Amino acid sequence: MKIGELASRAGVGTKTIRYYEEIGLIPEPERTPNGYRDYDEFAVERLRFIRDAQATGLSLTEIASILDLRGHGEGTCFHVIDLLERHIDDLDRHLETLHKTRDQLVTLTERAKGLDPEDCTDPNRCQTITPGINVGVSAGMKTDHLHVAGHPSRF
Amino acid sequence: MKIGELASRAGVGTKTIRYYEEIGLIPEPERTPNGYRDYDEFAVERLRFIRDAQATGLSLTEIASILDLRGHGEGTCFHVIDLLERHIDDLDRHLETLHKTRDQLVTLTERAKGLDPEDCTDPNRCQTITPGINVGVSAGMKTDHLHVAGHPSRF
DNA sequence: CTTGACATTACAGCCAGATGGAAGGTGTAC
DNA sequence: GTACACCTTCCATCTGGCTGTAATGTCAAG
Incomplete structure (x- = not known):
């Protein structure tokens, strides 16, 4: 799915998604041949989790560290x-x-x-x-x- | 009471208090002859209320409108x-x-x-x-x- | 009579978290 | 074939809520 659809399904703006990608909060998605970001279902999950975790008072940086637990020992x-x-x-x-x-x-x-x-x-x-x-x-x-x-x- | 005491009793910084005054969230206090701000007990109450209201998600501007209900019809x-x-x-x-x-x-x-x-x-x-x-x-x-x-x- | 904690003002800077805009490419519907 | 929505990157700007700095004044204790 393209960024616009992801955005509306997750309830955030497209700008926000690109920003999250930039700060490493979400992984870089696949790209379609024309260079468009191409997301899977999991991305919706992840964005929703971010929203909820944020609501509990976790900063984006903290959320990033939770989401990025793998491969760090x-x-x-x-x-x-x-x-x-x-x-x-x-x-x-x-x-x-x-x-x-x-x-x-x-x-x-x-x-x-x-x-x-x-x-x-x-x-x-x-x-x-x-x-x-x-x-x-x-x-x-x-x-x-x-x-x-x-x-x-x-x- | 001087600003420092108010600050520590209410659990905020002196800067914060002056800032609140500046944005009209708290009224301008009396001044001692030397120009120091002079607060009463009520100020502690008010600041604590602000903190708690803030924690519920009200913005300072919204809190201000709640605090400033009088005299507006x-x-x-x-x-x-x-x-x-x-x-x-x-x-x-x-x-x-x-x-x-x-x-x-x-x-x-x-x-x-x-x-x-x-x-x-x-x-x-x-x-x-x-x-x-x-x-x-x-x-x-x-x-x-x-x-x-x-x-x-x-x- | 100096030291040190406190106060004053004015103004700049910081931070998270976006958000906006320019300049341009893509794709589908009519 | 052109409108129109949607995509791209890059970079600047905003907002709320402080926080820091500078330059200066006040005052109680030793």
């Missing part, structure tokens, strides 16, 4: 297993914060809805975030080593 | 409530993907551990991602409008 294997285990750990903590903050956002929304719309023009009443809203959340949450993909990356 | 209120509701929705879907992908990463790790280390040098065996690993995951997951903060933002 024990050391790399252990390194990657370690990376994965630490990441899963961080991810679990992140999920916890996420759940808590989600609930906080719900509270915030309820509150915003509960306000009399007329009060919205009153600078003293329609302030959605107030002291106390965060009580019990974010205390001691250390999720620092975990990070998420760059800006235009949508979940 | 009904329209803005409804707009923000809408933003929040859609975001919570997206977040729920994202959490689902995240949980699934987490499990997938666990599987991947188990698999990597199960491989005989000697095979790691064999390009044909130690390929951690293979067709099939993603089966049942990422199908139809559309979390597109949700996005996460820029690159150095750690969870």
Whole structure:
């Protein structure tokens, strides 16, 4: 399949695919006689995996090291297993914060809805975030080593 | 409290705080006679909220619009409530993907551990991602409008 | 009265992760 | 045979969110 089809099936742009190839995240595909990239089914899988892994906070570089486990000897294997285990750990903590903050956002929304719309023009009443809203959340949450993909990356 | 104390209490850098002020995410604080920024307790709350909201995938601009609900009239209120509701929705879907992908990463790790280390040098065996690993995951997951903060933002 | 940690501003630079555009080749449908 | 979508490479640019640097000011402790 050509790059355009792969792109639409995997839900990314063609630019992105070429970029991934350039940084070694996906292997160079076969080429048709006219020079067009020619992908197989597996490529769709791989791109989807990349998207999901990215969503968990793995960087493209980390994903590359996971995808490229073969042919690098024990050391790399252990390194990657370690990376994965630490990441899963961080991810679990992140999920916890996420759940808590989600609930906080719900509270915030309820509150915003509960306000009399007329009060919205009153600078003293329609302030959605107030002291106390965060009580019990974010205390001691250390999720620092975990990070998420760059800006235009949508979940 | 001075910027340094606020920074360490909220778990961010002083640069970050000044940057937030610059983009209007936090209000300009009082100044001491010598020109130093002077913050109150509420500022710590606010910064923590920002961190958590950011972790759920809200951009700083979106957070700003939530934080700045007052004094903008009904329209803005409804707009923000809408933003929040859609975001919570997206977040729920994202959490689902995240949980699934987490499990997938666990599987991947188990698999990597199960491989005989000697095979790691064999390009044909130690390929951690293979067709099939993603089966049942990422199908139809559309979390597109949700996005996460820029690159150095750690969870 | 100097050292050292802190603060100030202004502005440049960095990073991941794309994204855009120019200039040109390909291929199929009408 | 020409429109039109789609492909190619190369290179520049954008975005979000910081982060660093320089040049300078403030202030408490020893």
